[in-house]
Structures are given as structure tokens and as C-alpha cells.
Amino acid sequence: MRLVLGVSGGIAAYKACELASRLVRDSHEVQVLMTAGAARFVAPLTFSALTHRPVGMATTDEPMGPLSHVALARWAQGVVIAPATANLLARLASGAADDLLTLVVLGFRGPVLLAPAMEAEMWSHPRTQANVQRLSGDGVRWVGPEFGRLASGSAGLGRMAEPEQIMRAWDWATTPQDLLGVRVLITAGPTWEHFDPVRILTNPATGSMGVLLAEEASRRGAEVVLVHGPRVTLPSGPSIRTRSAISARDMLTAVLEESGAADAVIGAAAVSDFRPAERLVAKAHKEDVAHEWAMAPNPDVLAEVGRRFAGRKVLVGFAAETDDAVASAQKKLMAKHLDLVVANEVGDSRGFGSDEHRAWMVTPAGTVSLAGGHKAATAKAVLDFVKEQVQIVRGGSRP
Numbered sequence: 001m002r003l004v005l006g007v008s009g010g011i012a013a014y015k016a017c018e019l020a021s022r023l024v025r026d027s028h029e030v031q032v033l034m035t036a037g038a039a040r041f042v043a044p045l046t047f048s049a050l051t052h053r054p055v056g057m058a059t060t061d062e063p064m065g066p067l068s069h070v071a072l073a074r075w076a077q078g079v080v081i082a083p084a085t086a087n088l089l090a091r092l093a094s095g096a097a098d099d100l101l102t103l104v105v106l107g108f109r110g111p112v113l114l115a116p117a118m119e120a121e122m123w124s125h126p127r128t129q130a131n132v133q134r135l136s137g138d139g140v141r142w143v144g145p146e147f148g149r150l151a152s153g154s155a156g157l158g159r160m161a162e163p164e165q166i167m168r169a170w171d172w173a174t175t176p177q178d179l180l181g182v183r184v185l186i187t188a189g190p191t192w193e194h195f196d197p198v199r200i201l202t203n204p205a206t207g208s209m210g211v212l213l214a215e216e217a218s219r220r221g222a223e224v225v226l227v228h229g230p231r232v233t234l235p236s237g238p239s240i241r242t243r244s245a246i247s248a249r250d251m252l253t254a255v256l257e258e259s260g261a262a263d264a265v266i267g268a269a270a271v272s273d274f275r276p277a278e279r280l281v282a283k284a285h286k287e288d289v290a291h292e293w294a295m296a297p298n299p300d301v302l303a304e305v306g307r308r309f310a311g312r313k314v315l316v317g318f319a320a321e322t323d324d325a326v327a328s329a330q331k332k333l334m335a336k337h338l339d340l341v342v343a344n345e346v347g348d349s350r351g352f353g354s355d356e357h358r359a360w361m362v363t364p365a366g367t368v369s370l371a372g373g374h375k376a377a378t379a380k381a382v383l384d385f386v387k388e389q390v391q392i393v394r395g396g397s398r399p
Contacts, residue, residue: 001078002077004072004076004078004080004108005019005030005080005081005082006079006084006105007032007035007083008037008084008101009037011151011154012082012160013083015082015163016038016047017042019167023080024051026049026167031050031051031359032053033056033104035088035099035101036058037087058100059098059100068356069100069103072104073107073108075359076110078110078174079105079110080113080114080166081105081112082163085117089100089128089132092135092140093135099179112139113141113142113170113173114129114140114141115143115144115160115169116160120148120150120154120156120157121156122158130334143169144374145160146162147160167373176220177220178224179214181221181223182221182387183261183264184383185227185258185259185265186214186226186268187210188200188214188229188268189231189232189253190206190270191230191269191272192272193272196282196283197282199265205270206233207268209268209318210226211234214240215235215380216379217378219385224237224240225241226241227254227255228243228245231247231339235364243322245311246277246299247305248272251301255301257311263390263393264390265314265316266317267302267315267316270299270320271298272298273297274295276293277294277295278294302315307337308330310338315338315339315340317332317336317338317341318341319343319344320344326360329341329343330367333363340385343359343360343367344357344359345358357374357375361385363385
């Protein structure tokens with residue numbers, strides 16, 4: 001993507017160097033425009049070296065030839081300004097165009113993301129907040145400010161967001177909202193089946209696939225409910241509601257309570273197939289425990305959802321196997337009345353706890369190998385399928 005990176009005059013300007021480097025590493029074309037104040041903190045040559053482009057500052061600078069402010073506003077696909085000082089916010093809100101950065105922003109009609117940085121008292125001042133509201137009304141997106149140590153040495157709300165946060169916010173700001181109005185229920189992580197208060201039957205699942213699905217769905221505008229097992233790192237997102245479940249029976253209860261309002265149910269959790277037939281109320285000491293422990297089958301969460309909602313909701317499952325993953329997925333597709341099963345191989349080097357995996361999408365229409373080998377790519381592909389199928393269900397054209 002072609003980006004203008006604006007840098008204004010605050011101590012946080014040094015962080016913009018890392019941001020520029022990250023953007024370039026992520027294959028963005030980056031044109032840096034600095035205010036005169038920014039050049040007092042970081043030399044323009046630094047950004048030129050990082051982006052391999054001349055830096056623009058004054059209205060007469062022409063990094064893209066004659067009428068650079070016009071050419072840049074038409075060239076850019078996005079504008080990110082970090083840091084954005086109180087002075088710059090005031091100038092942007094008033095429509096000022098007295099340097100190359102403000103000229104370009106005034107002529108630009110695409111997504112704009114601002115990362116404010118200033119003292120806490122300046123950020124909370126009514127005039128600054130009025131400028132924020134005016135710019136928000138113009139469609140500007142924001143990341144931060146954060147609470148932390150400021151240039152004065154005091155702590156408060158005014159610290160610029162870190163480059164990683166800004167990168168994530170930019171991704172969110174520019175993702176098409178093609179799942180707006182779609183309600184998605186996702187399960188993630190393992191379940192715990194207790195032998196006694198200190199011993200459990202479980203598996204190595206971390207919930208990473210379900211979390212990636214939840215974040216991607218939220219980023220695309222969906223309302224998401226994530227039912228998760230123990231010790232799952234929860235996702236971030238403006239439209240994600242989380243609900244915890246410990247055992248398979250807990251997860252079944254939560255899913256059945258939540259699935260009625262969902263358009264799609266994605267079962268990415270690794271639900272235990274069995275549980276101890278008896279759960280002891282006190283710790284069993286090893287000298288008192290028999291070598292064998294009776295087990296009982298757990299309810300099949302996704303099969304129960306399929307039994308109740310097949311044909312009325314989009315239903316997606318996962319089949320994690322050490323071998324014959326596609327064959328197993330084909331059986332689950334039919335037996336559980338699902339629309340899609342993602343078959344993925346698990347082993348020592350991939351699957352549980354890893355972002356890398358080998359996977360296939362198995363549907364009644366056939367099997368497609370997923371390229372990329374990364375769970376994030378799988379999440380996108382699954383939600384592309386969900387989007388298409390939800391439209392079919394809502395249109396009433398499903399068999």
C-alpha cells in the first residue's frame with residue numbers, strides 16, 4: 001500500500017523511525033512528510049535512509065516533482081500521522097495548509113489514522129477534545145494516546161501508541177467491513193476434565209486458531225462471541241464478547257445458549273472426547289489411586305449444534321489429525337451436518353501452539369488445499385466462506 005507517514009514535532013518523533021521501518025518491511029511504499037518541529041527531534045536524512053525516498057517538509061518541497069502536494073494526495077492510499085501533536089491537531093481541524101503535510105491531508109480523500117502524543121493536560125483540554133471531535137466527524141481514525149511516562153517526567157494519558165499498536169490499528173482501519181451485521185459464535189482452546197481438584201485430562205490446544213478467527217471476524221465488522229477454554233489469551237476487538245468454559249459440558253451449555261442468535265458457528269475448540277466417570281472432591285493420593293480410571297464419553301458440542309441448526313446457520317468445524325486429516329474431515333462433515341470442516345495436521349512441529357499448519361477446506365462440493373501454511377491465512381479463508389454462505393442462507397436459496 002502507498003502510505004504518507006506524517007511526523008510532527010514532539011519527543012515521540014523518534015518512535016516514528018521504527019514505525020517507518022516496520023511499514024517498509026511490510027512491503028508498504030512510504031513517503032515521509034515532516035513538520036519543521038519534527039526535524040528538530042529527528043533528522044530528515046534518517047527517514048530518507050529508512051524509506052529510500054526524499055522527505056518533504058515545506059510547501060515548496062517537491063519530493064514527487066511539481067505540485068507535489070497534489071501528486072502525493074492522489075498517489076497515497078492512506079495517511080498515518082505519528083506523533084500528532086496538539087498543535088497539528090488544531091491545524092488539521094481548522095483546515096490549515098501551511099506546510100506540505102497539511103496541504104496533502106487537506107487534499108486527501110482516503111483513510112487517515114492519527115496517533116496523538118502530548119502532555120496529559122494538553123490532551124484533556126476542551127479545545128483539543130473539540131478538535132478531536134471535529135476530526136472524528138471528518139472520518140479520521142485514532143490510536144491512543146496511552147497512559148504512561150511523558151516528556152515532562154510525569155505519568156498521564158498522552159503517550160503515543162507504540163509502533164506495533166499503530167500497525168494493528170492501521171490494519172483494522174483499512175479492512176473492508178464485509179461481515180457487518182453478521183453474528184459469529186466461535187469456540188477456542190482446550191477443555192479441562194477433572195479427575196480431582198488438582199488433576200485434569202486435557203490437550204495441548206492454546207486457542208490461537210479461534211482467537212485469530214475472532215479478531216479477523218471483528219476486524220471485518222462481525223459481532224463475535226468467543227466461548228473459550230482455560231488459559232486462552234483473549235483477543236482484542238471492538239465487537240468481541242468472551243465467555244469462559246472449563247469442561248466439555250460447560251462449553252456445550254455456553255454454545256447452546258449463545259448459538260440461537262448467531263448466523264454462523266465455528267467450532268475451533270479442542271474439546272475433550274472423554275472425561276473421568278467420577279470426579280473426586282478431594283485430592284487422590286497416588287498410593288490410593290488404581291492403575292485404571294473409568295472414563296465416560298463427553299457430549300459432541302458441534303454435532304449437537306449441527307443436529308439443531310443444520311441448514312439454518314453456517315456451521316464450521318475443525319479436524320485436527322496426525323494422519324488422514326482430509327478423510328477424517330469428510331466423515332465429520334457428513335456425520336455432524338456441517339457446511340465446512342477445516343482439516344489440519346498436528347504433530348511435533350505444527351498445529352497445537354504453532355501459528356504454522358497444513359490445512360484443507362473440506363465442503364460438500366469438494367476439498368481445497370489452503371495456501372500459505374499460516375493460521376491467519378486460514379482464518380481469512382474460513383471467514384470468506386462464512387460471508388458467502390451467510391448471504392445464501394439469508395437469501396433463502398440454500399437447499
